[in-house]
Amino acid sequence: xxxxxxxxxxxxxxxxxxxxxxxxxxxxxxxxxxxxxxxxxxxxxxxxxxxxxxxxxxxxxxxxxxxxxxxxxxxxxxxxxxxxxxxxxxxxxxxxxxxxxxxxxxxxxxxxxxxxxxxxxxxxxxxxxxxxxxxxxxxxxxxxxxxxxxxxxxxxxxxxxxxxxxxxxxxxxxxxxxxxxxxxxxxxxxxxxxxxxxxxxxxxxxxxxxxxxxxxxxxxxxxxxxxxxxxxxxxxxxxxxxxxxxxxxxxxxxxxxxxxxxxxxxxxxxxxxxxxxxxxxxxxxxxxxxxxx
Amino acid sequence: xxxxxxxxxxxxxxxxxxxxxxxxxxxxxxxxxxxxxxxxxxxxxxxxxxxxxxxxxxxxxxxxxxxxxxxxxxxxxxxxxxxxxxxxxxxxxxxxxxxxxxxxxxxxxxxxxxxxxxxxxxxxxxxxxxxxxxxxxxxxxxxxxxxxxxxxxxxxxxxxxxxxxxxxxxxxxxxxxxxxxxxxxxxxxxxxxxxxxxxxxxxxxxxxxxxxxxxxxxxxxxxxxxxxxxxxxxxxxxxxxxxxxxxxxxxxxxxxxxxxxxxxxxxxxxxxxxxxxxxxxxxxxxxxxxxxxxxxxxxxxxxxxxxxxxxxxxxxxxxxxxxxxxxxxxxxxx
Numbered sequence: 041x042x043x044x045x046x047x048x049x050x051x052x053x054x055x056x057x058x059x060x061x062x063x064x065x066x067x068x069x070x071x072x073x074x075x076x077x078x079x080x081x082x083x084x085x086x087x088x089x090x091x092x093x094x095x096x097x098x099x100x101x102x103x104x105x106x107x108x109x110x111x112x113x114x115x116x117x118x119x120x121x122x123x124x125x126x127x128x129x130x131x132x133x134x135x136x137x138x139x140x141x142x143x144x145x146x147x148x149x150x151x152x153x154x155x156x157x158x159x160x161x162x163x164x165x166x167x168x169x170x171x172x173x174x175x176x177x178x179x180x181x182x183x184x185x186x187x188x189x190x191x192x193x194x195x196x197x198x199x200x201x202x203x204x205x206x207x208x209x210x211x212x213x214x215x216x217x218x219x220x221x222x223x224x225x226x227x228x229x230x231x232x233x234x235x236x237x238x239x240x241x242x243x244x245x246x247x248x249x250x251x252x253x254x255x256x257x258x259x260x261x262x263x264x265x266x267x268x269x270x271x272x273x274x275x276x277x278x279x280x281x282x283x284x285x286x287x288x289x290x291x292x293x294x295x296x297x298x299x300x301x302x303x304x305x306x307x308x309x310x311x312x313x314x315x316x317x318x319x320x321x322x323x324x325x326x327x328x329x330x331x332x333x
Numbered sequence: 334x335x336x337x338x339x340x341x342x343x344x345x346x347x348x349x350x351x352x353x354x355x356x357x358x359x360x361x362x363x364x365x366x367x368x369x370x371x372x373x374x375x376x377x378x379x380x381x382x383x384x385x386x387x388x389x390x391x392x393x394x395x396x397x398x399x400x401x402x403x404x405x406x407x408x409x410x411x412x413x414x415x416x417x418x419x420x421x422x423x424x425x426x427x428x429x430x431x432x433x434x435x436x437x438x439x440x441x442x443x444x445x446x447x448x449x450x451x452x453x454x455x456x457x458x459x460x461x462x463x464x465x466x467x468x469x470x471x472x473x474x475x476x477x478x479x480x481x482x483x484x485x486x487x488x489x490x491x492x493x494x495x496x497x498x499x500x501x502x503x504x505x506x507x508x509x510x511x512x513x514x515x516x517x518x519x520x521x522x523x524x525x526x527x528x529x530x531x532x533x534x535x536x537x538x539x540x541x542x543x544x545x546x547x548x549x550x551x552x553x554x555x556x557x558x559x560x561x562x563x564x565x566x567x568x569x570x571x572x573x574x575x576x577x578x579x580x581x582x583x584x585x586x587x588x589x590x591x592x593x594x595x596x597x598x599x600x601x602x603x604x605x606x607x608x609x610x611x612x613x614x615x616x617x618x619x620x621x622x623x624x625x626x627x628x629x630x631x632x633x634x635x636x637x638x639x640x641x642x643x644x645x646x647x648x649x650x651x652x653x654x655x656x657x658x659x660x661x662x663x664x665x666x667x
Contacts, residue, residue, distance in 0.1 A: 046519040048580035049610030050638040054520050061566025061575045088356040088578040090602060091566065095578030097355060100642065105635050188576055190358040190602035193467050197576060204565065212568070229604075230566050237467075256468045266458070267469070268357050 043116055045109045050100055053108060055116075058092040061230065063199065065092045066187040067309040070273045071122040072115055081111050089272045091188045091197060124306040127273045129183070129327040131301035132225075132234075134247045134278045135286040136160065136176045140221050141245035151215040159244040163227060167208050176280055179208060179246070182320065184232050186274040194236030194254030196270035201312075201320060212242035223249050225278070232278075236268070250281075250289035251298065259296045269300065273307070277324075303327040334398035335448065337481040341393035341435065346452050346471035346483075349382030350597065351460035360599045361581065362462035362470065365546060365620030366443050368506055368645070369407035372652045373447030376404035376424050376498050378490040381649070383451030384461040386477070388444045390623075392435020393477065395446070397427035401485055402449035402495045405433075408441025408508055408621055422500040424449075426492045441508035441621035449495060450486035464598055466547060494660070501655040504648065511537075511627040512618040514611045515641060518632050520583060521574050521606040529557040533608070534630055538592065542624045546598040549619060551628060556589040556608075568604055576604040582611040594619060612638045614645035 044056040058065045066089075073089040076096075083103030088095040098108055137160050149155030154162050160175070169175040184198030200207060210227045220226075220241040226233050228243035235241060236254035252260070253269040263269060281289075292298040305323055312319045337344075347370070350363025364370035364387055371381040386393070392410055405412055405421045412419045413434040419425055421444075427433065435444065454461050454471060463471025472481055488495075522530060538553035558571035567573045572587050578601060579585065584592045585605040594611060596619065611619065612633065622628065633641070 047517050047610075047635045047638075048520060048607075049517050049582045050612050050635070050642050052580040052610065054577070054580070056577075058564075059567070059575060060564040086353045086356055088601065090577045091575045093575075093577050095355075095580065095602075097352075097580075100639055105639070188602060189356065190578065191600045193358040193469070195358055229568055254467075256474055266354070266357050266359075268359075270357070272356070 045112065047105060048095065051097060053096040053098065053105070053112065054093065055096070055112060056093040061091050061187075061199070063185060063187075063201070064309075064313075066185070066199070067125060068119055069094050070187075071125050071309075072119045073272070074125060075115055075119065075122060081108065083108065088190065089188055123310065124308045125273050127275055127305055127307035128271060129303045129305055129323065130269065130274050130276050132249055132276050132278050133251065133281045133285065133289055134180065134225050134249050135283060136179075136225075136247040136280055137172070138248040138286075140248055141224050144217070144219065144221055144224070145245050148213070148217040148219070151213050151217060153211065153214060160246045163208065163210050163244055163246060166210065178206075179227075179232075180278040180280050183275040183277045186270055186272055186276060189268075189270045189272050192236060194268040194270060195233060196253070196274070196276075198232035198276055199230060200232065201275070201316060203316075210244045213244075216240055216242040220245070221248070223252060225249055248286075250286045251293060251300065260293070260298055260300075262300045262302065275307075275323075301331060303330045335401070335452075335483045335485060336396040336398055337477050337479055337483070338394040338396055338432070340477050340479055340481075341388050342391040343389040344393045344477045345387050345463040345465065346384050346454055346477070347387045347462045348384040348451075348460055351458050351462055351464070351470070354458055355578070355601050358601050359458065359467065359469070360464065360601055361597050362464040362546070363460070363597050364445065365597055366407055366445070366617045368617050368649065369443075370445045370447070371649055372422070372500060372504070373404045373406035373445045374451075375652050375656055376406070376422070376495075376500065377402050377447050377449040378488065378495050379447065379449065379451055383447070383486070384454065385448065385452060386446040388435060388446065390442060391437050392444055392446070394435070395433045397429055397431045397433070398482070399429050400492060401427050402488065402492045403427060403433065404447050405435065405444055406447065406500075407444035408438040410438045410444050411436030420499070422505065424495045424498040426496040440510075442623050443620055448485050449488040449490070449492070453484040453486040466598060498656055498659055500652065504652055504655065506617070508621050511629070512615075512622060513629050513631055514615045514618065515633045515638065516584070516609045516611050516630045517635060517638060518609040520580075520609060521577065522608040524558050524572065524574065524606040525586075525608060526557045526559055530608070534632055538628045538630070540622050540624050540626045540628070541591070544622070544624055546596055548596050548599065549594045549622070551584075551592045551594060553592070556586045556592075558589060572606050573604050574606050576602055577607065578602045579607055580610045582613060582616055583607040584609055584611070596620070612641060614642055
């Protein structure tokens, strides 16, 4: 598909790569955005990656709109030569099938496709699972590629790194809820998302993480700079935990001593597409070795 | 220091905005009507972007804890200093114990209380602006409340120099019930039929009661979409697209029934089709539009937008120039 450049009023350029979601396109978007961050175009305030597009915010007093588009096109043509993307492996502990989101789902049952079962059971059924552990294994086995960050601070779209045929999918609520607990792990469309703050929402509720993804007070050292956990191009590995570990991590978060497990790595799309499973395992092993040393 | 006696309906600390963090979902925030805000700062001898109070419909009552110079600008409201009527768009000297009372707006929505030296709360990610949804910036991420004590920065110039500076009447903005908004159509407008785009541009739109710093829901003729097979990852509703970034000023059309014009506390991205972006200087007019106000949209080109942007900037320069003239010779003929 031809890349489309369009003006968003007098301060934005919208660059649209595709109308469909795919990792191939998102890798390309993120490599261009990282390139623009490393070697900024003067006059550009910032670059915001989307799932299959990106948005540039600029000052037209400093760079003419047409000239900016010309420079962005050049970066696009150079993008194929970018071999790797900086990508962090982030450990996300998750208590699946937790009491709080089940209670929330009960409360808003009248807005759901099938209030007779939990949201997790509903997801199992429409994705062809009969065993809960098997479903949790599928949901947490492969990491989620953070293809886009935004909406409100800390929201991240996580796209599981599996072939399209294995992607877990879920419709959104028939009518959005007016409430969702903070730190709810949810699924909607082909995306996993964690609610940064309490608020409305329409994704299916399947678990709860003890770790914040947004912390406006900046108490936790790993979130101090931007107050949020997510960065586009992160890989989030969900790790099923039990209630005991959940409570222990909550206590550490409350005390302000919790440290996230984050490993910086270089991600090579070309090697990934050769054999995704093998490459992800290799990165996982490297990350494990890193966190032990 | 300024002491808040009554907070008003929703009074927040705002400055020029918090830029460079849209990519993590943090909107710019900042004063919604930038012209009134910047003119107010110039009146009290500040940089244009110094932090001020932004009021909504009903302003606050304040008490000065020490000598301070203030100017109230933006939407016209009843203003009293120690119970006596006081003018807007004029630098007023307050002594310790003086009370400034802001009433209800007679037109528009948002007024600005600018103080010499600016309001001094900690800068977060480069700005003092309050982002209510994210509980971030300003006073603990919230609107000001009764009994809050707000620190004021060191004034650049003394009260005697500033008192009585006023805005040239020819430079005052107006606050009409109906506004024309200039828009660059595009982004995901390919989702709409040509007739729907023409209808959007040729019919009036009304501001709904859901209109705040995040966005304005507007009601009118509605929208018609082109038929399609939903692309993978977009969602089945005709208004759904694979998630994109939303420019501040963009209009999205969830479900096709209404439009949402995103303002300075925007949600930064999502999966609804956006159909165009209102030019930045016209967002001042949106900021002053109350529920039931009417908009008409006029499509412009990027060249038009740049010309209008330059005109807007020259109006602000004219404010600064007229104040410099006032400082040297006083108002001619007054």
